[in-house]
Amino acid sequence: MDKCRCHHIPKEGSFKVGAEYEYSYIIDGIYVIDDNGNRFDFNDYTFLWYFTKL
Numbered sequence: 873m874d875k876c877r878c879h880h881i882p883k884e885g886s887f888k889v890g891a892e893y894e895y896s897y898i899i900d901g902i903y904v905i906d907d908n909g910n911r912f913d914f915n916d917y918t919f920l921w922y923f924t925k926l
Contacts, residue, residue, distance in 0.1 A: 873894040873895065873896050873905075874894070874895055874896065874925065874926070875892050875893070875894060875895070875925075875926040876892065876893055876894075876895045876904065876919075876923040876924060876925050876926060877890065877891070877892050877893075877923065877924050877926055878890065878891050878892075878893060878922060878923055879922065879923065879924055880921060880922045881922070882912065882914075882918075882922045884912055885904070885906035885908075885910060885912045886906045886907040886908050886910075887904075887906055887907065887922070888907070891907070892926065893905060893906065893923070895919070895923065895925075898913060900915065901913055901914050901915040901916055901918075901919065902914055902915075902916065902919045904919070904923065
């Protein structure tokens with residue numbers, strides 16, 4: 873899994889600005905694991921609105 877950094881807070885999940893999270897690619901987007909260990913799927917554009925790849 874790769875790492876990303878949150879720069880905006882998504883409406884779903886438990887994320888913090890400046891924190892690093894693991895992400896991975898899926899067929900139609902990217903999923904990110906939040907602070908509680910839950911998986912949230914985002915399309916490519918939405919992912920980039922909330923996260924920066926490291």
